[in-house]
Amino acid sequence: MANRPAPGLVLREGDREELARLVRSSTVRAGLAQRARIVLLAAEGQSNSAIAAKVGVSRPTVIDWRNRYGSKGMAGLEDGPRSGRPRGVDYGKVVSMTLAPPPKKYGVTHWSSRLLGRHLGVSNGTIAAIWRQAGVQPWRAETFKFSTDPQLVAKVTDVVGLYLAPPENAIVLCVDEKSQIQALDRTAPMLPMQPGLPERRTHDYVRHGTTTLFAALEIATGQVTAAVKPRHRHQEFLAFLKQVARAYPGRELHLVMDNYAAHKRVEVRDWLAANPRVRVHFTPTSGSWLNLVEVWFGIIERQAIRRGTFRSVKELNAKIRAFINGWNDRSHPFVWTKTTEEILKKANRQNTSNTDH
Numbered sequence: 001m002a003n004r005p006a007p008g009l010v011l012r013e014g015d016r017e018e019l020a021r022l023v024r025s026s027t028v029r030a031g032l033a034q035r036a037r038i039v040l041l042a043a044e045g046q047s048n049s050a051i052a053a054k055v056g057v058s059r060p061t062v063i064d065w066r067n068r069y070g071s072k073g074m075a076g077l078e079d080g081p082r083s084g085r086p087r088g089v090d091y092g093k094v095v096s097m098t099l100a101p102p103p104k105k106y107g108v109t110h111w112s113s114r115l116l117g118r119h120l121g122v123s124n125g126t127i128a129a130i131w132r133q134a135g136v137q138p139w140r141a142e143t144f145k146f147s148t149d150p151q152l153v154a155k156v157t158d159v160v161g162l163y164l165a166p167p168e169n170a171i172v173l174c175v176d177e178k179s180q181i182q183a184l185d186r187t188a189p190m191l192p193m194q195p196g197l198p199e200r201r202t203h204d205y206v207r208h209g210t211t212t213l214f215a216a217l218e219i220a221t222g223q224v225t226a227a228v229k230p231r232h233r234h235q236e237f238l239a240f241l242k243q244v245a246r247a248y249p250g251r252e253l254h255l256v257m258d259n260y261a262a263h264k265r266v267e268v269r270d271w272l273a274a275n276p277r278v279r280v281h282f283t284p285t286s287g288s289w290l291n292l293v294e295v296w297f298g299i300i301e302r303q304a305i306r307r308g309t310f311r312s313v314k315e316l317n318a319k320i321r322a323f324i325n326g327w328n329d330r331s332h333p334f335v336w337t338k339t340t341e342e343i344l345k346k347a348n349r350q351n352t353s354n355t356d357h
Contacts, residue, residue: 008045009066012073016043019074035077038065089122094130098138110138149285156343158281159256159290163219163336170252173216173225173244174293174334177260178301179232181320183208183310190309199307209313213300213320214240216247216255217293222331224296226324228317234265241271245278253278258288290343292334300327 011019022028022036034055041051042062052059068076097116102108106115113131117124131137149155166172184205191200212232216225225247229236245253257263259282272278283290304323310316 009039009042009070011039011043015074016040031079032077035065038062039069039077042066042069089120089126089130091130091134094120094127095134095136098131098134098136112139147284147286149287152284152287153344155282155284155287156290157340159283160336160338160340160343162254162256162281163292164339166220167252167254170254171248172219172254172256174219174291174296175214175216175241175244175255175257176288176291176293176297177232177237177240178213178215178297180210181213181305181316182210183313183316185309185311201307201309208311208316211313211316211320212236213297215293215296216240216244217296217334219292219334219336222333223328224324224331226320228320230313232262234262234268237262238265238268238271241268241278245275251277254281255279256281256283256291256293258283258291259285292336295334300324 019036019040022033023040025033034057038051038055038057038061041054042048046054048059048062048066051062055062065077070076094116097120098111102111102115102119108115113124113127117127120127162172184207186202187204187206188202191197193199212229214227214229214232214236218224225244227240227243229240241255244255255278257280262268263280263282272280288294300320300323304319305316308316308319310319
């Protein structure tokens with residue numbers, strides 16, 4: 001018998017636009033978009049077989065969704081309740097228990113999927129699936145630190161102001177020391193990088209002493225004035241300040257530095273008072289990250305120190321000096337982008353967890 005075209009499906013008022021939106025949308029479920037297309041094609045009067053061929057489903061599926069729309073409208077295109085055994089554990093209960101500390105009897109700081117599954121009488125796979133859906137990861141922990149400096153706002157405003165709008169004809173330098181840099185020598189020669197293999201080194205090492213790197217980063221150019229010294233007392237720091245002053249004769253200098261005790265010794269304060277062209281701007285307590293020279297310290301650590309082998313402090317110092325010379329030949333400005341308002345907004349103290357249990 002010939003396949004007769006099915007009578008056109010009559011759409012409810014306003015549904016055509018909604019069905020068309022569902023078909024065009026890239027965010028709705030694929031199944032819902034497919035059902036919307038079936039209904040639209042049926043409304044155009046196309047046969048069930050033709051619709052099935054275009055959409056890629058069976059003819060009974062087309063008939064089913066036509067009938068469901070005809071009886072319930074748009075609501076008929078939604079998924080109905082699924083058959084089978086109901087969920088064995090409450091989603092909200094799993095999440096709330098995960099966010100709370102485990103009972104003392106377990107002697108652990110956080111839940112594992114197996115421990116919580118055993119506690120609730122369900123499989124650890126069920127717990128893991130709920131965790132993925134809820135976006136909770138009890139095995140992870142991160143650190144944070146906030147400044148208790150009563151002058152936090154003033155200091156952040158001062159330092160960031162220097163970065164974003166430095167005084168005219170003045171030099172802004174970020175000053176600090178990187179102490180306890182170890183001269184490490186491996187117990188066997190390094191194995192060089194090869195195609196398919198990274199550079200390899202032994203896990204154990206021989207320690208040949210330490211050195212301290214003093215550095216002043218000029219943010220406008222990226223140039224670094226530096227010195228390596230065996231210790232990092234106020235005597236060495238004061239000698240370095242005098243070296244920096246000689247490197248910029250007659251210029252107004254603004255030095256950004258942290259609150260390390262050696263930076264505030266009376267000898268340092270007296271020298272600064274006798275040299276008014278050198279002005280100091282302190283970062284907040286627990287706010288050394290505001291000092292751009294810390295970024296440069298990270299660069300020299302990754303590019304010259306961490307993977308190096310040094311048989312003596314003298315070799316280590318020579319490597320540091322060679323890196324600084326090469327850096328100054330290719331240096332670039334260090335550009336600060338965050339405003340004071342953005343920093344202080346993120347610096348607000350967050351709620352801490354309650355561990356009373």
